[in-house]
Amino acid sequence: MARILITSALPYINGIKHLGNLVGSQLPADLYARYARARGHEVMFICATDEHGTPAEIAAARAGQPVDSYCAEMHEVQAALARGFGLSFDHFGRSSSARNHALTQHLAARLGDAGLIEEVAEKQVYSHTDGRFLPDRYIEGTCPNCGHTRARGDQCEECTKQLDPTDLIDPRSAISGATDLEVRETRHLYLRQSALRNTLDAWIDSQTGWPVLTTSIARKWLHDGNGLQDRGITRDLDWGVPVQFEGAPWTGMEGKVFYVWFDAPIEYIAATAEWADAQGLDDSAWQRWWRTDMGAGDVRYVQFMGKDNVPFHTLSFPATLIGSGEPWKLVDYIKSFNYLNYDGGQFSTSLGRGVFMDQALEALPSDYWRWWLLSHAPENSDSEFTWENFQVSVNKDLADVLGNLVSRVTKFCRSKFGEAVPGGGTTGAREAQLVADLTARLRVYDAHMEAMEIRKSANELRALWVLGNEYLQEAAPWSAFKTDPEQAAAQIRLSLNLIRLYAVLSQPFIPDASARIMADLRCKDWSWPEDVATALEVLAPGHDFIVPEVLFAKISDESRVEWETRFSGTR
């Protein structure tokens, strides 16, 4: 038994996430968390909403709400959707929590004391109408290079030229359209990541088996150009963790907050503290997960995220923790993902293109989505969602291979023996072969799950289901019943137990369906099989059950076409 700390990249607060966001972090993290728990490990699975930053302020303003109540409301919306998808967080926190404020300020102070914070005076664009400084990309204007009239202050999307906001012709605020912009000097704190470059480089080099996607992005940032650059960790905003606080090793930072990317990863730790608070536990309860001097020495820490998050998790956040000089637990493995595309293009939150978490649950139960998304997780390259692929995959794998197996076994038993596990008869060579085949495949399944090889795990799970159909076809209890009912009874007893075994093994992927199978089998033994033969004797003769309702209804062509149309346009 090990102790495993799992964090999923924090979903940003400004709206409901699409399936691409889900499959890139929270869903695979949940798969791993469920598996680790099933194997008897002690798991702490943490997620939270990422609530600070300019987009949150703007989204709140658009919604006509104060930013704090907007975030509180959206947090509840996202929490409800997470529950709807069966995401088994031990705690779903908020980066705006008091715990995160305190910890962010604490770590910043430590970094300041360690000489890793530098004050830099720089020029920023201020909008009088908006009453705020504008990040580069919130300034629009005409591109000096190609004449595109909606170029952004960081880059022109038309000609892809990198820009400085002052390069733009006729610059205006992207928020309000205001043109009363002014370049002002402002002072900010920079994290001296460059001072930690060699430390980080050596740390990355010491990791083995990380996805290429993870290490290549980290190395690029470490070695490109002049190497790892210092990074501004404060912003001129109202909503966030205040930079000026009692005990801060700097002055004159009133009215500024920490940059969202500084405080967001810290929320992993703070959310664990929020968990302890919610459980009525003291600080040692969370510290034993995060402080190597307080019990976290034997913790294995795994992070899940989309590739866009990798630089912050491989460099900035470790720089924060290492630079603090305190014994914080660093990540042991970073599982990163490419993007999921939608039917020939990208999912787009701003364009409302694709399927969003709320819409997905309105259309179908979460297990359908979990299965498809996980079995097509973009591990090696970007992958693509199409409704046709989704329909075929779900109908074949879930309805035909697994659902129908459950149906044929339980219904056959009901009609010949009644709704109780039949006794009598003995098993023979074919059953021994089944046990051997299951054992071999289970080992592979376990190995893939341990290694977080998600698509391979899904393939192997499906292959385990197929073994059931193969066995049933060869054993043919419907034939045996005519000449030797005891033989048929033994075969069906095994088959009913096989279904229970599948419910247990499938639970990380399709928890709701597994729970329904177990409920109808009147079984609460979820223990992961150590020995397959033993696991196939859990349901003893005479044990009552009921025939489950259809586990997975097939997706009709009509439904598919309707959804294709409904989700192609704008939300």
Added chain:
RNA sequence: GGGCCUGUAGCUCAAUUGGUUAGAGCAGAGCGCUCAUAACGCUUUGGUUGGGGGUUCGAGUCCCUCCGGGCCUACCA
């Protein structure tokens, strides 16, 4: 511009890291079964591994080059 990833059967993906005859699922074809959600099982068609060149006893895998797709490039997160 620079960097990284990627291109394998009609479609979605494998291939123990250079090692026998490149494998699965879906789709297609044929046969079987009749317990079951017209489901299941068996057999089978289908590949010049994007093109070209090179290294090697041996290349999907390594090198060069060309072509296509994607991502990142540090003030959105």
